[in-house]
Amino acid sequence: MKSIGLYSHDRSLYPLLSSALGNEFSFRPESMQAGIQRLLQQENCPVAVLDLRSTHDDVEESVECAHRLVDSGVTLIVLADDGQRMKANELVESGAFGYCRRPPSIRELRLLLRKACEACEKANPDESSEAYSGPAGVRHHMVGTSEAMQQVHELIDRVADIDASVLIVGESGTGKELISRAIHNAGSRASRPFVAVACGAIPETLIEAELFGHEKGAFTGSVGSREGFLEQAADGTLFLDEIGELSPYTQIKLLRVLQQREFSRLGSNRLVPLRARLVFATHRNLDEMVAEGKFRQDLFFRISVMGIEAPPLRDRAEDIPQIACHFLNLYTRSFHKQHLSFSPEALEVLKDYSWPGNVRELENVVQQAIIMSNGNVVHVDHLPWKIRESMADLPEVEDEFPSGSFERQLRDYKIKLAVTAVRDNNGNKTQTQHLAGLSSSADPPCRAGARIGNSRNGRGGTNSAVRLTTGRFRASRRH
Ligand SMILES: Nc1ncnc2c1ncn2[C@@H]1O[C@H](COP(=O)(O)OP(=O)(O)O)[C@@H](O)[C@H]1O
Ligand SMILES: [Mg+2]
Numbered sequence: 001m002k003s004i005g006l007y008s009h010d011r012s013l014y015p016l017l018s019s020a021l022g023n024e025f026s027f028r029p030e031s032m033q034a035g036i037q038r039l040l041q042q043e044n045c046p047v048a049v050l051d052l053r054s055t056h057d058d059v060e061e062s063v064e065c066a067h068r069l070v071d072s073g074v075t076l077i078v079l080a081d082d083g084q085r086m087k088a089n090e091l092v093e094s095g096a097f098g099y100c101r102r103p104p105s106i107r108e109l110r111l112l113l114r115k116a117c118e119a120c121e122k123a124n125p126d127e128s129s130e131a132y133s134g135p136a137g138v139r140h141h142m143v144g145t146s147e148a149m150q151q152v153h154e155l156i157d158r159v160a161d162i163d164a165s166v167l168i169v170g171e172s173g174t175g176k177e178l179i180s181r182a183i184h185n186a187g188s189r190a191s192r193p194f195v196a197v198a199c200g201a202i203p204e205t206l207i208e209a210e211l212f213g214h215e216k217g218a219f220t221g222s223v224g225s226r227e228g229f230l231e232q233a234a235d236g237t238l239f240l241d242e243i244g245e246l247s248p249y250t251q252i253k254l255l256r257v258l259q260q261r262e263f264s265r266l267g268s269n270r271l272v273p274l275r276a277r278l279v280f281a282t283h284r285n286l287d288e289m290v291a292e293g294k295f296r297q298d299l300f301f302r303i304s305v306m307g308i309e310a311p312p313l314r315d316r317a318e319d320i321p322q323i324a325c326h327f328l329n330l331y332t333r334s335f336h337k338q339h340l341s342f343s344p345e346a347l348e349v350l351k352d353y354s355w356p357g358n359v360r361e362l363e364n365v366v367q368q369a370i371i372m373s374n375g376n377v378v379h380v381d382h383l384p385w386k387i388r389e390s391m392a393d394l395p396e397v398e399d400e401f402p403s404g405s406f407e408r409q410l411r412d413y414k415i416k417l418a419v420t421a422v423r424d425n426n427g428n429k430t431q432t433q434h435l436a437g438l439s440s441s442a443d444p445p446c447r448a449g450a451r452i453g454n455s456r457n458g459r460g461g462t463n464s465a466v467r468l469t470t471g472r473f474r475a476s477r478r479h
Contacts, residue, residue: 002117005030005048005074007065011227013051013079014193020106025113026191029232046073046120047113052080052088053102063087070095072334075120077112079104142178143326144319148311152179155308160186165258165303167243168281170310173360176281177241179310183279184237192236195276197229200245207250209266212257218267230263233276243303244284244295255299278303313355313362320351323359327366328378335370342378349380353387 006014006027014029021027027049050066052059069076070091080088081102088099097116100109142149159166160183168176177196184194202210209219213228229238246254257263258278262271280303289295313320324342332340342350346369355361365384372382380388 002026002047002113003028004113005069006051007048007062007069008051008053008079009062010051010053011232014232017049017104017109018193021110021113022191024110027193029193029195047075047077047097047116049077049079049109049113051102052078052084059084059087063091066091066096067094071336075116077109077116079109142175142182143323144316145322146311146316146319148316149319152308152310153182155306156182156186159183159306159308161188163277164305166279166306166308167286167304168279168308168310169286170281170283171312171358172283173358174310174312175359176283176310177239179308180237180239180241180279180281184239184277187237187277189236189277193232193234194237194239195229195233196239196241198241200242204247204250207246208253211250211254212263213265215265215267218265225265228265230257230274230276231265231272235275236277237279238276239279239281241281242283243280244282244286244289248296251296251299255296255302258299258302280304313358317351320355320362321347323362324350324366327363328370331367331370335367337370337373338376340370340373340376340378343380346378346380346383349383349388 002025004025004027006017006029008014008029014027017025017027048069050062050069052062052066066076066078076091076096078088078091078096078099079102080099085099085101088096092099097119098112100112142153156179166180166183168179170176180196181194184190197210199207209226209228211228211230213226213231215225218225257274261274263274264271286295286300286304290297290300313323321342324347328340328342332338350362350365357364365387368384369378369382373379
């Protein structure tokens with residue numbers, strides 16, 4: 001079934017198209033701006049429908065969004081009412097695939113969509129390659145083959161078709177949202193809606209209405225009735241991101257919905273069954289929040305039937321070249337640049353950096369490098385300064401008497417030993433590792449964001465990895 005991105009401010013359009021054309025196309029409702037990046041990177045939706053409606057305040061925003069989609073190579077069909085016909089024609093002149101009058105004739109739109117998909121397949125015959133496939137041939141759109149990522153793929157496959165709640169934890173930028181989409185895409189709900197909600201981004205006063213929907217007049221300013229995210233997700237997946245940001249009040253409301261598997265819109269007594277599958281994510285340590293009384297324990301148990309940890313990028317440095325090349329290909333195309341590749345040194349520098357902002361930071365750095373490059377090759381010089389900063393930025397190792405708990409003292413001592421050893425070996429981490437007799441198991445101990453010790457994630461616990469101040473600790477390059 002073909003996935004079609006659907007950009008519209010009109011919430012009634014998705015159910016309409018889905019019920020009329022859902023046996024042939026799977027529509028992915030997206031918000032105008034925020035959904036674009038996502039669509040380009042994660043969803044294999046080279047065809048999209050964009051709705052230009054006169055009644056919407058910000059037609060210009062929609063037009064800009066349309067231009068960005070067209071520029072990025074999306075095969076775009078514009079839906080427009082008569083008031084926006086001129087704009088729709090202009091868009092077709094500047095590269096949109098076609099224009100369909102609003103309200104759409106289903107027959108006309110079906111034909112146009114078929115043609116768009118055909119054109120798109122002809123233009124990108126390799127688009128259906130296995131490049132981003134995970135195990136079992138399922139498209140997870142996630143790049144990286146490290147052991148840590150293989151484990152993530154395995155878990156995704158394991159949870160995809162069971163309806164248990166999944167909690168994805170991990171630092172910001174590690175790919176939590178991508179994992180949640182992969183879970184959705186790998187399961188039987190793949191053709192149903194996927195609705196992502198950034199809980200932290202919605203004001204406390206609005207979140208209830210946004211989640212549960214509301215009836216007309218339910219609160220001051222609620223002009224019409226509206227379905228909330230829980231209803232929009234229908235029998236698809238609702239991804240509640242940054243769940244740790246929910247207020248205690250909303251936590252109770254959500255708990256009740258999860259327990260009773262039904263909810264009602266604000267201002268209504270009608271109970272609506274919860275059909276969506278729920279996936280949660282947070283960069284916070286919910287265990288700690290529960291201990292501090294900031295997150296309800298009962299809710300924590302409800303949402304974390306299965307847990308998936310998105311590993312930080314520094315713990316899977318072997319994935320860095322692959323992910324960097326993935327972004328390089330992705331953005332050279334959308335920046336209309338010629339074919340580019342990384343010099344071996346540039347890749348080495350990328351591999352050595354500690355990536356405190358994880359994959360999101362890598363994505364950003366690759367975009368900058370593409371803009372800075374001139375020829376066919378991205379050299380070290382095209383990378384931002386912070387990535388190539390050298391030995392000069394190693395922290396001084398002070399000789400002060402250690403203080404704090406025994407664990408703390410031990411950790412500080414290990415950091416000092418490692419910094420000194422890397423310095424003594426002119427930044428050669430492999431040599432340091434060898435000479436210091438440290439195990440060469442998963443990673444060299446003094447990789448940027450170095451670790452000594454054997455915990456994989458370094459979160460709490462006496463066995464925590466020792467990180468040499470991520471981002472600040474740099475060993476000099478091996479040339
Ligand atoms: N394994 C991966 N392969 C390709 N892109 C990735 C990968 N992990 C993350 N990304 C990209 O990095 C960015 C941040 O990912 P996201 O899922 O939003 O992270 P998080 O939700 O953990 O903050 C997104 O643009 C996403 O597409
Ligand atoms: Mg996120």
